[in-house]
Amino acid sequence: MKPYRPPSEPHPVREKFAQARKELSSSLIERDEEVDLVLTALLANEHVLLVGPPGCGKSLLLDSVLSWTGGTKFAILLTKFSVPEELVGPVSLTGLKEDRYVRVTAGKLPEADFAFIDECFKGSSAILNVMLKILNERTFDVGDGIVRKVPLKLCLGASNEWPSPETGKELSALFDRFLLRRAVSPIRSQPGRQRLLWTRDHTPKLSTTISPIEVEDARRAAATLTWSKEAKESLEVILKELSREGVQPGDRRQFKSVTAVQAFAFLNGADEVLPEHLEVAQHCLWDDPQEQPQKVSQVIAKIANPTGMRVTQLLLEVESVLGATDVRNLAEAAKAAAKLGEIDRQLSSMPGNGRLEKARVYLKDQLKKLKLASIEAI
Ligand SMILES: Nc1ncnc2c1ncn2[C@@H]1O[C@H](COP(=O)(O)OP(=O)(O)OP(=O)(O)O)[C@@H](O)[C@H]1O
Ligand SMILES: [Mg+2]
Structure with missing residues (x-):
């Protein structure tokens, strides 16, 4: 394994992230925050979910990020007719002849470093269960009783709607597996709309690529960033204030938000975590998508006053x-x-x-x- 590189030294992989961030943001209209969210998720080794109306650029962004990353990729569009085989591979016929029930996972989710699951809440209960285990525990049993680690570093999820509270246990559990979640709105500004209409190709042109090893290198460097005293205090005050407002994200979310904020600070080229980097926690610290995200964003803005x-x-x-x-x-x-x-x-x-x-x-x-x-x- 490579030794840690202190973040204050020039970090070539950090430069790659900065370059990709610039190139993605300049092609995609009004998607700076979504770009930041996906790159933060990549640096934090977490999954990200974008929810928005049809045609607002979710796939364009997520596909572009997957075209930037090397490694093994897997993408699928789920429907209610999708079967687990499409996600984790068919049962091996040779295995069956030998009385063994094992799956052939080549080219499927258990072998992917990076995955994009479109309409991720549309799958059947069987599909959701399979996904849940891979996303959460990052392990998979092909059928021989041996639980193997999967290489998955990032799962990008997209959906047209939030799962409703009445939906089943599997859906809410899967929803919770995405640490970073954001509603994507259609383009708001007039100049943005003009760019949408009169530029014929919005596909980002990325001048670099990044390998799974480089992603891991960057993740480890990001995890070494220390928290300033002010940033620590701000996070604690934010959580207290949120609890007063009736927003109580689970302990796992709170715990993981620390890594997400560090990753965001790293993405921003910082050498330590400052209160302004808490901006990204607005996408982690809530459970109910109806009113809570707005409340959380206001509380964070008030306490940590992030510029963005x-x-x-x-x-x-x-x-x-x-x-x-x-x-x-x-x-x-x-x-x-x-x-x-x-x-x-x-x-x-x-x-x-x-x-x-x-x-x-x-x-x-x-x-x-x-x-x-x-x-x-x-
Ligand atoms: N913000 C944006 N910036 C640049 N292009 C955009 C943007 N929003 C939409 N487009 C254009 O619209 C096309 C459709 O977007 P895309 O397929 O990514 O939408 P989507 O959100 O994935 O939709 P769906 O929910 O139907 O899958 C893009 O390929 C692009 O040309
Ligand atoms: Mg799409």
Whole structure:
């Protein structure tokens, strides 16, 4: 095994993650957070679930990440007619002739380093049970009674809807196996929509690839990041406040969120975990997808004030100001320009990061367009 490399030294695999993050985010429209989530999951050795309406880019992102990783891959689209053989391989005929009931797992989930399971809640109870064991325990018994470790490092799940609370035990258990879970929304901004319409190919062009060994190397380096005192305190306060609000993620979720936050800090090029890296915990620390994610995100923003979350909130404000303004009405346009100027002042007072810079460029562009449109209207 390779020795640990302290994260403060240049880390070539970290550079690869940074490059892939940039390339994925620049092709996929308004998917920065989803890109971060998937790369964080990869660094944390955890599974990730994206839930969103048809056609919002989930498969494009997940397929792109799988095209970046080397190793053995497995992808499947589940339907209620899918059978376990499609996931774990058929029973061996040669084995049967010898009175042995074993599966041939070549090319299937038990042999995959990286997996993408589309419509992951659609499978039958038998399928869900098989998946549950592989995702959770990362082991599989081909039928000979020997439980073997599977190489799986990351399972990417996608679905059009959250499993409802009335669904069976297997579904809720499988849902819980995804440490990082996020609702994906359709494109919100006007420039984003224009890019969607007038660019014919949104497939990210990735200049690197990453092997399972490199992923493991990065995971171990990320796990050595220490937590600053402030970040530790913030996480404890967040959990207390969440419990007061009636959000009590299970102990396993709380425990694993520590690794996810470390992974996110590593992805951000940090040498130690700071309160702002707690942003990613908003995707771990809840159980019920209906109201809890929003509550958790607000509590984390309030206590740890992560820049990224504040930027997202301010950008949503920009969209609502623009959406409510008739640019031909000079008084309205002036009011909107003043509001955008105020948002820009708030952005400029925040500690810099990539998303912040992008947000400021976007805001300046919108302000310019707003002014031009109202001049034209005179
Ligand atoms: N945010 C986005 N950025 C870039 N392209 C997008 C985006 N959203 C949708 N598209 C375009 O729409 C196509 C369809 O997206 P995709 O198949 O990834 O959706 P999906 O979320 O997986 O849908 P489904 O739930 O039906 O499987 C993409 O290949 C891409 O061209
Ligand atoms: Mg899809």
